Amino acid sequence: MNIYTLFLLADEFTDKLNVPKVDASAETLTNVLNGFFLVIGALAVFFVVLGGIQYSTSSGDPSSSRKAREMIIYALVGLGVVVSAFAIVNFVLKIGN
Numbered sequence: 001m002n003i004y005t006l007f008l009l010a011d012e013f014t015d016k017l018n019v020p021k022v023d024a025s026a027e028t029l030t031n032v033l034n035g036f037f038l039v040i041g042a043l044a045v046f047f048v049v050l051g052g053i054q055y056s057t058s059s060g061d062p063s064s065s066r067k068a069r070e071m072i073i074y075a076l077v078g079l080g081v082v083v084s085a086f087a088i089v090n091f092v093l094k095i096g097n
Contacts, residue, residue, distance in 0.1 A: 026093050037086045044082060047075035 051071035058064035 030090065030093055033089050034086070037082055037089075041079060041082045041086075044075045044079035048072055048079070051075060 051068045054071065055065060055068035058068055
């Protein structure tokens with residue numbers, strides 16, 4: 001049994017159960033992913049600000065300063081990953097249309 005047969009069986013099974021179909025257009029996928037990237041990007045910016053506040057209130061304590069710097073670095077790396085993923089997904093979806 002190959003994968004194509006499994007898809008046909010799954011499609012036939014969902015038709016018999018009257019399972020609603022979902023419109024999975026590229027525009028819908030783009031809107032959902034853009035919303036997801038917006039939320040994750042906002043969280044990354046929030047953690048950069050939180051790390052900055054912790055860094056400024058660390059009063060020169062080396063361990064607190066280190067934790068705050070790590071939080072800022074990790075948040076910036078996460079923000080870079082989100083921006084890269086956003087660009088790649090939108091590029092791929094644009095090519096597909």
